[in-house]
Amino acid sequence: MTDHPLVSTQWLADHLSSPDLVVINAWMPPVTHPDAPAVFPNAHIPGAVFFDVNEICDKSSDLPHMLPAPHVFSSAMRKLGIGDGQTIVVYDDFGFYSAPRVWWTLKSMGAERVHVLDGGFPKWRAESRPFVDEAPRRVQSHFSARLNNGAVADLEDIRTAIASGDRQILDARSSERFAGDAPEPRAGLKKGHMPTALNLPFTELIHDDGTFCTREELAEAFKRAGVDLDRPVTTTCGSGVTAAILTLALTILGARDLALYDGSWAEWGSRDDTEIATGTD
Structure with missing residues (x-):
């Protein structure tokens, strides 16, 4: 097996029959297309289970898809047949969108061997690799969720x-949304960003073919954004999903002391007691 956060489609194809491997199709419709249908019922990687980010979450919160309590998460993983000690590969229908969020969720809940499929389902299908439409049959497993509160x-x-300035705040939204020049896709949110925040749109970390940038390309992107990889970083975005793409990249680069703002702009931009900055300074 591998320690790298990313695995290739070839790696997954070579290990797909491994008894300790479980594949997850991470699903969340884009906020701009909330009625988009999931691909999973009609086509998914053989053996994959379906993880709905909008369902495996804290249903008591008014904010979108917040992390659930550990015992709730354990129950959801048990029903999916995901247990302790397994190697987990997460992919999504768009390449890089919700898969890093599920990767981060699993890592934050104590799973150790979790990876994201580079290029996701689009790359898998483009290479004419097998996919199925039947529901997977997995035996329920015990998952011991232990939330890392620091994450x-x-x-x-x-x-x-x-x-304090002790942590860098890094926003994954587009530069237009960050500057307050474009409206937020969620109704009722203010425009702009958190004071002191830096901006690195998650799209800058993904190649045109849907694969992740190389380590060298990632390092250059963070340098351009003004991020010091030796200092703590808290990532944020619209609702805590694409922020995980930045966290994934930071992990690849060996950065430590990483956190993700779960409420993100859905929380900060909805309140009357939070300070808002605009522009790019």
Whole structure:
């Protein structure tokens, strides 16, 4: 097996029959197309299970797809047949969208061997690799969820980071949304960004063919964004999904002391007691 956060389609094809491997189809429709249908019922990688980000979440929160409590997550993983000690490969229908979020969720809940499929299902299908439409049959397994609280930032953590400057805040949204020049796709949110935040649109980390940038390309992208890889970083975005793409890239680069703001702009931009900055300075 591999320790790298990413695995190739060839690697997955070579290991697909491994008894300790489980494949997850991470699903969340884009906020701009909330009614988009999941591909999974009609086509998925053989043996893959379906992880709906909008269902395996904290249903008591008014914010979108917040992390569930550990015992709720354990129950959901058990029903999917995901257990302790397994090697997990996560992919999504778009290449890089919700798969890194599920990767981060599993890692934050204590899973150790979790990877993202580079290029996702589009690359898998483009290479004429096998896919099926029948539901998988997996035996329920025991998953011991142990939340790493340091991996998750909340509203007060962001306020502290802004006031102290001890942590870099890195926003994955587009430069137009970050600057406040474009409207937010979620209704009722203010335009702009958190004071002191830096901006690195997640799209800059993905090649035109849908594969992830190389380590060297990633390092250059973070350098352009003004990120110091030796200092703590908290990632954020619209609702805590594409922020995980930045966290994935930072992990590949060996950065430490990483957190993800789960509420992200869905929380910060909806409140009357949060400070908003605009422009690019």
